[in-house]
Amino acid sequence: MARNSAKMNWTLEELGWTLHPPGNFGEWNGLLHWFLEYTASHAYLMGNPLVRRWHRAATLAVDA
Secondary structure (H helix, E strand, O other): OHHHHHHOOOOHHHHOOOOOOOOOOOOOOOOHHHHHHHHHHOHHHHHOHHHHHHHHHHHHHHHO
8 A cells, every 4th residue: 555655646657657558368367277276286275265266256267
């Protein structure tokens, strides 16, 4: 939060940043496949309700 509030009064140009176009999910999916493989090989993680929620979301995103 502190880092974001330090930037809130600046434009992208003033920060020297550029806005990149959105990527193509078919070309890059972050670490979703890694996450799904990791949870498959570490089944005990699925005992955590937050991990289960992320797993469900990741599965839906990959299958979309």
